[in-house]
Structure formats: structure tokens, C-alpha cells
Amino acid sequence: MSTADPVILRTATGPQATRWVTAHLREVPGLTTAAVLTTVAGAALQVVPVFILGQVVDGVVAGEPPSVLVTIGALLVAAVLLGAAATAGSTYLIGRLGADLLARLREAAVRAVLGMPSARIEQVGRGDVLSRVGDDVAVVSKGIRTAVPTVFSSGVLVAIATAGMFGLDWRLGLAGAGALPAYWLALRWYLPRSAPLYQRQREAQADRAQALISGLNGIDTVRAYRLEADFRARVTRESWRVRDLGIEVFRFFGRFVGRENRAEFIGLSLIIVVGYVLLEAGAVTLGQASVAPLLFHRLFNPLGAIMFTFDEAQKSGASLTRLVGVLAEPAEERLVGLAPAAPADGGPYPVTVEGLTFAYPGTERPVLVDVNLSIPAGGSLALVGATGAGKTTLAALIAGIGTPQAGSVRISSTDLAGLDEAGARALVSILTQETHVFSGPLADDLRLAAPEAGEAELMDALRTVGATPWVEALPDGLDTVVGEGGERLDGTKVAQLALARLILHRSPVVVLDESTAEAGSQGAAELERAVTAACAGRTTLYVAHRLTQAMAADRIAVLDAGRVVEQGTHAELVARGGRYARLWQAWQEGS
Template sequence: MSAPHAQPALLPVATGRQVRDYLRTLLRGRRLLLAGTVAAMAAQSALALAGPVAIGRATQAVVDHRSSAALAGPVALLAAAALAAAATGWAATVLLARLVLPAIARLREDAVTTVVELPVDAVEAGGTGDLVSRVSGDVELVSDAASGALGSFVGSALAIVSALAGLAALDWRFAVAALPAVPIQAGTLRWYLRTSRPIYAAGRIADGRRASALLTGFTALPTLRALRLGASQQQRIGAASADSMEYEFRATRAATRFFGRLNLAEFTGLGAILLVAFLLVRSGQADVGAATTAALFFAGLFDPINALLGVFDSMQQAGAGLRRLVGITTVRPAAAPPDPDPGPDPGRRPPTEPSLAADDVRFGYGPGPDVLHGVSLRVEPGQRLAVVGTTGSGKSTLASLLAGLREPGAGSVTFGGAALTALDLPQRHIALVTQETHVFAGSVADNLRLGRPGAGDAEIRAALAAVGATAWVDALPDGAGTAIGGGGHPLTAGQAQQLALARVRLLDPSVVILDEATAEAGSDAARALDHAAAALVEGRSAVVVAHRFTQVVDADAIVVLEQGRVTAHGTHDQLRSAGGAYASLWRAWSQGRPADED
């Protein structure tokens, strides 16, 4: 029976309090800008009342049979208000952008920064698609709501207050007549919030599942085709898409009912205003101009009220996305222990290196069975340990555990006697290089300085020389300044791997873990990469997951993995003489290797 192992937690969703605390942090130091934005919006809303007032005055002038000169005042009022509204509207837009856009940029940076630091298990538990949907779709929802819905919300609220104040200034009975619409609007909003909130929250989760299914289908396409699993994966993608669309349909149906009820509120309120206006004019308590102005004031409330209530639709979606984004930022790595006397050179290692050890380690992916069973090994300072085994024996899983990228389900991985976890990995002490190398957008030098941001040109060149990359880098159009990755100058798999090794050289870690780090190269580049890897591990502790036995024969010790268990341990000569799995692997490799491979 498989031993129990720790289950990584899904990426969290922030609570309302966490979201409020984060927003206060984002807006800290921006209160003056916020006040200026609200003041500009308030002025714009007040100026919008000039239109109904001018039309009411013009209507009364017609009713009183005045001369055309009486229209000069209302027309001048309209023109002046339009110019002033344009100026205040421009100011409000600019101030709102300066308030919102930096905050959104900070949110995106915090989310991405935290994502980069997340342990591999946390990402895999929630699904890569969920993570992608958070830092893409959720960020877009929050950004759109903050730049559009926030301004609409504040502007609409101020317009409503201004219009109600205008109604009361004309006659308090006009303001009272507008009140029957309020219970309908309040009840509609309450129903909509209660109905739509769970729909949008579940919809964002469903969208993450759809993204995860799509990513799985794209990234594993060759395997799916080889195993004839394309149809089943397509069915999973279709089911995830249908589930996501169902939430979209439910949200649309709720929004349709929401706006339909708002139309009923408009009809009720305007009918009451017209009835009161009729009675007041008939009794001589108000003139036609005032009645016209009151009716236009209330009609002018339609758009801001609908915008104010309708903006909750965007706010609901953005709120669900914001909780997911802030949830990412709540996953904070523990503070890394200080490096032992790093000295003036940030890349210099301490004179005495601690050992790296695994003790009775067990590990399984998610709810599945364990793939490592009681693995124990020790890498002494300066020792080179090779790990060999057939495909699926657990070599790469063991490498990720030793690098601190995953946490064991049982047992422990220690570095210098202290438990090593994905969240307290000592900086610059352990580096993992795999065969899956990514070339970042930027120059060759930029790619290398990821290992040490302050590295000078001489250090860059020394790192390239150490891994044998100087010749082809010098042959590039701009040497180490040549743009690569993301549409830049293309590199071969071997060249990309050399850059990865040079980057680690600059990092100068205590322990290097090479997980088949030279396996992607063709036969022409194999020898060069093996020499580069050998130069990298010289003088430091190393764990080499071997693809070619040229990397194994000179190792200080060799561990043989079979089905997640250590079945043999010793030197090359000892294991060859003992027979068993290692001797079989050696014979198979020796008979099948190219004639020119040492």
C-alpha cells in the first residue's frame, strides 16, 4: 500500500477583508489624487443639470409668448455648461487614469512576482490553466472594471445626487414623487447581487478549468497523438468549455431580468413625476418650465441609475477576479535564511560547503500512488553523485526534490542538516538545470545576468568561455548583445543549453543538479555539452541525472533507481562487476552509442 503523502493546497481565493486590506495598500499615498478625481467628477455631474434648466426656461419663454431674445440666456447657459463639462470631463478622465493604472500595474506585478516564487506543487495542484486564467483573464477583468466601471460608478452616483438635489430645489414634491421607484430599484439590486455573485465566482473557476484542459491538450499533443488519446482529450476540452459557457448563459439571463426590472422602476418614477407636475401646474403652484425641468431631471436619472446599478455586473465579475488575484499574493514564501558570509562578491561560495541528503523520502503526484519509495542518499561536499535508471524510474522527480522545488510526502531532504523545502531554499546554494531550457526575451548577456544581475562584461565572457560558448556567441551579429528569444536570433537546443549552464556558472551555487541537462543536444553537440557540464560541476557538489554514461563513469558515486527505489549504490567499476540493472544499462548504452562518442 502506498504511504500517505502531503497534499499541496489549491491556490487560495482571498477573503473580503484581505481584498480590502490590499486595496488600502494600493491607494496609500493617493488620497489627494482621489479627492481631486471625485471633485472633477462632481463638477461634471453638476454641470449636466444645466441642460434641463435651460430647456425648462426656454419652454416657459415659449408658453409666456416672449420674444426670441428671451432664448439668449438659456442658449448661453447651454454653451457655457458644455465647455465647462468638457474641461472637467477631461480632467476627471486624466486623474482617474493616474489613480487607477498604477494600482493595476502594481496588482499585476505582485501577482506575477508571487507566481514566480510559487512551489511547483502549488501550481500543479490548482492546475496551470487556473494560474494562467488568473494572471490573464482575471487581471483583464479587474483592469477593465477599475478603468471603466469605477469611473462610471462614481460619476453616476454623483449625477444621481445632483439630479435629486435639483428636483428638491424646484419643489420638494418633485423629489418625493421620484421615491416610488427606489424600492423597486433596491429590491432589484439586492436580488441581482444575491443571484449573480455565486454565478460569477463559479464561472471564473470553470474558466480556469477550461484553460487547464486546453493547455494540457496543446502541451501534450504529441503524446496524445501517439497514444490515440486525442478524441478523449477533445471530449474533456468540450465538456470544460460547455461548463464555462453554461455559467455565461446563466449570467446573461440574470442580467436580462435585472435590466427588465429597472425599466419598470423608470416607468413608475417618471409616471409619478408627470402626475405631480400636472397637479402642480393645474393648481398654479408651479409653471410649465419648472414641470418640464423636473421631468427632464428625472429622465436624466435613467442613464446614471442604470449605469450605477448595471455597473454591479462588471463589479461582480471583477470582484471574483480580484479575490482570485489577491489570493495569489497571500501565498508568500518564508524568509530565506541568511547566506553564511557571502563576502563582497555575491557569487562567492563559503569555504566549507554543507552536505545535501535525502532520508527515506517518499513522494507521489496528487492523489496518485507514490513514485518514490523510501529513497535515501547523501551528497558530501565536493562529491559528484550520478543517478541512473530507466525512463519512469523517478530520476527527475528525485532531482526536483533535491533542488527544493517539491516537498516530500514522507521523509526529509536536508541541506547542511536543515530541512529543505520549496519555500525556504537558500539563495545561490542549490541550482537545477534540466533538459527543458527556456530562452528569455532579451540579449545573450541579459539571459546570463538572470543568474547574477550585477555581473560585468568580463564575468559574462568568463562564464561563456567556461562552457565553451564563446565562439558561437562572438559570431552572432552583436555578440553577447544580440537579442534572442521572443522573435530574436534563433538558437539551437545545444546553444540554449550552454547558456543555461553559463547562467548557473555565474550564480555559482554550492550544489548543482543536472537533470539530463545535455540530453537535448544532437550527437555533434553532445561532447561539447558534456565538457561544459563537467566544467560547471568542477570543485562543487553535484547530482547528475545521466542520459549518457560518459557523465557517469567518472562520478564519485552512482545511485541506481528502479521503480522509485534505490537498488544499487557504488562506483562505476563496482556496479559493473556486480551485474544487475546498472551492468545491463551499461551494456545497452555501450552497444548503441555512436562510434565517435567518448
């Protein structure tokens, strides 16, 4: 990855997002054409009653018989009914077109995220990723249902009504067009300022999501190291930032509405004055002079709708550029790799970390500095340290996620820097606290790790982690639907499911990054036994969430500000009276 890569996911420009939308609209030409035609027809039929009203005025002035007025009235009713039908059809077709577009965009964005290098996900943070495939999709979805149909149909109505004024008399049309400079100045002031403002608002919401995710996911760690005040201050700071930007957006939009109202006043005043002059000169009829201000006034509703939905449209546009930007992120080929040949003695794989230095692109301060560690084949090492010490980053690098600027990570004799992610996954399994249960049969969820595994193999893995009792109690056993819409699993059961997957994957090296943090204290001891069973005979690295887990490891490494400051067994480090001893004392007092 280039050091020039941004620390957030890419954001597309407006023209790039427009080209993406245009390209996908061309894929459904029939639906697109039908939506445009019904919108134009609906807008045209909405202004027809205004012209008919002008005919009524002229008919009364000319002394036309009542039968003519009845005919005109019947035409008026027909135009209203047909206009309502066309508008309803337009709304339906635009909604259907928008839903199709949103589905394509959502699928493309999720596909792009799944194809990203894991190091890129770690670099930008899960908050930015989740806010795009979650919050941004929701914003675009709302915009497609509300803002897009309103802006499009209102824009067409404005164009047709303006053309109608010119059709009455070109001078009346010019009088109405006199408002255009005021509208243009208002938009010229608004648009360049609004897009960056909405972009800042979306980025602030992503930062707030990241602060919440990091705090909640590691809540027990935060409590153990007494960092509640720091995390609470961070969440509060990001929340106030979102609030302040929301107020700024509201005030800014209010100023834009004031400028739009001035433009309406200018246009209506010009039309009334010019219409009066032309009527006095006999250049237009009373009906025409009456229709012109009504047509211009007819623009108030669509223009007002555009203004009051422009806020939503701008938010949707900002979210659209963020989603389309995700599509431009570089992806990796996800080919199934094979682990290198096992050591000649057939034993497990040792892990060696030498001179490891790592900094995220775009940052000057390294997260890890000259780290040296070794885990003997089949042994275990626990990483401990305060939040921000670099534990998760080191665990990710040992799992093959990312490439260090200096130093190396070797599994046996294989340098992970020379493998793609598929090859790294064949050697190393990583299990984090963000374990997900996919909706579907429990057996299918387990087979994510071993597609060819039989039922007996699945049950063996579940038995190893102590999950057999609750699995056998399920209504349909392994065929029971779990996750969304099915059996809900508590934190302990979810962690056991993840550990069973770990067993089925059979990689020789295992990295556990606070993988049982969400289980709660009731299942802590049970899960620690399950972790020990799942990792038996495999080289294991723990990012220790509970110091009791660190105590059970063969050796412990203490990280501080990206450096290894202590190494040894639990007994050795406690006797040394250093940083680990102080952490252990704080842990015991907290417990």
C-alpha cells in the same frame, strides 16, 4: 506549510479589496480629490440644461420677451460646453488614477509571487499563478479604462439628478424615488449571485490555462507515452466549462437588465402621474412638471451605462479580489545562503532519499510513497515513468522545493528540510523546461546565475555547452540585447543559455526536469551533449524526457503511481522485461 492551505492561491473578500484600494487612494490625495471634484462638476453641469429648459417653458407661458429666451439659450450653450470640458477632465483624471493604482497592484502581485515558497507555486499550479498576474491584470486594466470611470461618473450623475427632482418639489422627488424599491430588489437579487458566478468563471479560466500549459510544455512526453487523447479530453472539458459559464453569465445578466427596465417604467409612470396632479392643483409650474420626467429620463442613460458596464465591473471586481488575495500569501525571506562545508575528501556530494512520502495539502492520496533512492557523488540517475507518476514532484523535493510528510532528502550529510530555499539553492540547481530569456544584454542574462562573473568566465560556460558559434555571430556578442525587443533565440539556443547559467551557478547537485524538451528534435542530440558537459563532475538527477537520455545515465529509476517499481542500468532493465522495457519498446516504435 500547513495542511490547511488551499490548493489555489488565496482570494480576498470584497471588503479586503476595498480597503486595499482605499489605502492606496489615500497615498495620492491630490489626484483623488481632483478626480472626484471634476466628476461632480461634470455631472452637475449635465443636468443644468434640463433646468434651463424648464425656465424656457415657464418663460414662454409667461410671455417673456425674446431677449430673455436668447439669454437663457446662451446659458444653455455655456453649460453644455463647460459640462463637456469637466467630463473630459474627469475621464482623464480617473484614468490616470486607475493607471497608478493598477501599476501598484501589478508590482505588488508580482512581488508577492516572487516571494512565495516554491512549494506553494508547485502546489497551486502555474496556471493559477499565470492567470492572476496575466489574465486578471488584463481584466482589471480593461475595467479601469472603461467600467470604473463609467460607473463612478454615472453614479454621481444619478445622485445629482435625484437631488434635482427633490429640489423641484419634494413630492416629485418621492415619485421618482418610488422606483428605488424595484431597483433595490433587482440589485438584491443580482449581487449575491453574480460575485460567486464571476469567481467561478475566473477559476475555470485558470484551470483551462493550467491544462493548456501542462499539455504544451510536455508535448513530447505526452506523445512518447501516447497520452494525446487524455490531454485533449482534459483541455476540451475545461474549455467547455469556460464556455458554459460564459453563457450562464450572459443569461443571468439579461435577467438583471429586465428587472432594471421594470424599475424605470415604475419610476417614470409615477412622476408623470404625480406631476399632472400637482400641475392641475397649481402646486407646480408647467416648467417644473416638464423638468421632472426629463430629469428622471436623464437617469436612463447613466443607469443603462451602469448596467451595461456592471458586467465588466463585476469581472474586474472578481479579478481584483484574486489579485489582492495574492498579496496575502505567506512569503519567505530571500536571503543569500551558503552551501554547507564540502565533504572532507573534496569530492562531489552524494544524494540520499529515504522513506520519502509526500502529499499535497488538502489531498488524501500521496503523490510519492516510501521512495528510496541514492545517487553516488558525481553519478547520475534518470527518473522515468508515465505522466502523473510523481517524477516532477520527486525532482522538486530533491531540489529542496517542499517538505515531505515522511522520510528525508540528504545532500551529503545535510537534510534539506533544515535549510531555507536560499540554502537549498546553494546546494542544488534545478533546471526545468520553462526556461525564460530576460530582455537585455546576453551577458546580463547569464550573470543572473553568477553576478560577479567576468566575460572570460561567461564565454567558457557558453563554449562548454556548444553555444560559442551563434554567440560570436551576434551583432554585439555578449552585449547583444536578447529576448523581447532584441534578438529572438530559438529553443535550442534558449536551452544552451540555461545550461550555461547552470555551469556558472556551480552548485554540486543538479536536477534537470525535462530541461531540453522545448528544443525540438533537430537540436536534441546537440543538447544532450551539452547537458552531459554541463553536468560533468556533478551529482545529477534527470527527469528523462527522452529515453535516450535515460539510457546515458548511470542508473534508472522507474516510477509508477508514486512508487519506485524498478531500478537498474538501462541494459539490466531492458533485459528484465518489465515496465521500463515496455516503455523502451514504445519509445523505439514512436521514434
